Amino acid sequence: MYQGVNASDGIGIGTARVAVDPDLTFVPKTPKDPEAEKQRFKEALDRFSEKTYAQAERMKTSVGEKEAEIMSGHVTMATDPFMLDEINNRITDGRCAEQAVNEVCDMFYDMFDASEEQLIRERCADIQDIRTGELCELLGKEVIDLSSLPPNSIVVVHDLTPSMTATIDKENVAGVITEVGGRTSHSAIIARALEIPAVLSMPDACTIIKNGDVCIVDGTKGEVEVGPSQDELEAAKAEAHKAAAAKAALEAFRGKETVTADGDKKLLVANIGNPDDANGAIEHDAEGIGLFRSEFLFMDAKELPSEDDQFGAYQKVALRMKNQPVIIRTLDVGGDKEIPYMNLQKEDNPFMGYRAIRYCLDNPDQYKVQIRALLRASAFGDIKIMLPLVTSLDEVRRAKGLIEACKSELDKEGIDYNKDIEVGTMIETPAASLIADNLAAECDFFSIGTNDLIGYTMCADRGNDRVRYLYSVYNPAVLRSIKRVIECGNEKGIMVGMCGEAAADPLFIPLLISFGLGEFSVSAPAILRTRSIISKWTKAEADELAEKALSLKTTAEVKALLESAAK
Ligand code: PEP
Ligand code: MG
Secondary structure (H helix, E strand, C coil), X not given: CEECEEEECCEEEEEEXXXXXXXXXCCCCCCCCHXXXXXXXXXXXXXXXXXXXXXXXXXXXXXXXXXXXXXXXXXXXXXXXXXXXXXHHHHHCCCCHHHHHHHHHHHHHHHHHCCCCHHHHCHHHHHHHHHHHHHHHHHCCCCCCCCCCCCCEEEEECCCCHHXXXXXXXXXXXEEEECCCCCCCHHHHHHHHHCCCEEECCCCHHHHCCCCCEEEEECCCCEEXXXXXXXXXXXXXXXXXXXXXXXHHHHHHCCCCCECCCCCECEEEEEECCCCXXXXXXXXXXXXXXXXXXXXXXXXXXCCCCHHHHHHHHHHHHHHCCCCEEEEECCCCXXXXXXXXXXXXXXXXXXXXXXXXHHHHHCHHHHHHHHHHHHHHHHHCEEEEEECCCCCHHHHHHHHHHHHHHHHHHHHHCCCCCCCCCEEEEECCHHHHHCHHHHHHXXXXXXXXXXXXXXXXXXXXXXXXXXXXXXXXXXXXXXXXXXXXXXXXXXXXXXXXXXXXXXHCCCCHHHHHHHCCXXXXXXXXXXXXXXXXXXXXXHHHHHHHHHHHHHCCCHHHHHHHHHHHCC
């Protein structure tokens, strides 16, 4: 049995599909018959085009029209007469098809790369896809297409990038195993949203596991079994069955209010990454959206999304959620959230560098595009604006200044928006926690981002397996920080929520009830379970537990106490 990080609950049983980059090396040879070689290239190109069109067709429904167009654009590029002539001429001159494809792709790549226009430079990525696709066909290799896997596939990859996850065919994927990534990495967050059991950071997974191996992925415990015995398989099936029964029992909480055992009402909302995730939030009975991570819109695009593109996405969520609250976080770029085309300079310490609100305030014209889109969308629902990675009051004031400037512009243009739109902040840095009283005086709400708050408080990178022992919400330093933030917010009468993963932690929920948290924002599949846990605790019981927890001095003691008290 192999151990990794328990990133997305559930047990998946299936056959491994190891998505390693195929080896596309070849030995250049002079073809005996150039005409036959051209024919071999033509057949490879036909297969490539056919597969690419089929993939584009599937992506129309699974991902979106725009992404599908990019895909079919590869065929247009690969069948461009100029490109074909260049390849065929090289074959006539004595190169084999592989070599001709490689050289011509190099030529196009260099040409695009030298362009002053960013849009043209971005075509380099398309050329690389064409090169890989054509060479695979010529060499008889396979690129694993995550959008069309056979049923019960266990995807094994080095890392699951946001764009890979966007194409994943959730119906056929029984589990995910990666070699890197932590519980709060974006791949883990997406796996949870897709409800796919996932174990991340299993060392050398792509070497140990072979294509076709039967695997059991226990995403709750973070364990992987490769080639299980019949007994192990039976046990896993029974476990999966039990989990399904527990899930079915939670249905009793559907359509119910979220209240503690003594009737204190809480708001239970969902975290989402793109407008379509709102469907999942509704399906799981969320009472609104507590965190829309807008950076996914930027990550899934090839260039900065325009004001209209962003407006469309925000409006879609606002309309889907009717009049329920929708908190949209402005662009949180940098650190663990890379957006390649933004070309942020490499830094020695990117987690503490030029990122999130720091980047946005330094690029006000770009930030205003997002703010205008958010304001315009606020005419269609209860949208609230949330600022990421705040460390000072000055940042909040400057962001609010830009929001006011955008409001004036819209007034002049006669465009409708919610004049009383609420502006709140994430509390995810120790600095924000320490000045929570001052921030509460000038913000409409708080949302505690424990994923980063734990990392920055403990100086432990959220994705680094070797410092995982420090990264815990049960650490006394983190507990005190969270308690203080909630108290400061409640004193000023603003809503205090939590959108970090800890809001869905069954062990931690009673402490949050005791501290006075008003809003729990969790991944959509965790909604009903969170409602059920909240319903089990009275304030008095939670207070008694919290008092004991706060008197303890180590993470292990706190965890043991919470485990012993779990209902
Ligand atoms: C957090 O830091 O807790 C959070 C919710 O934001 P993200 O995970 O996107 O950094
Ligand atoms: Mg964060």
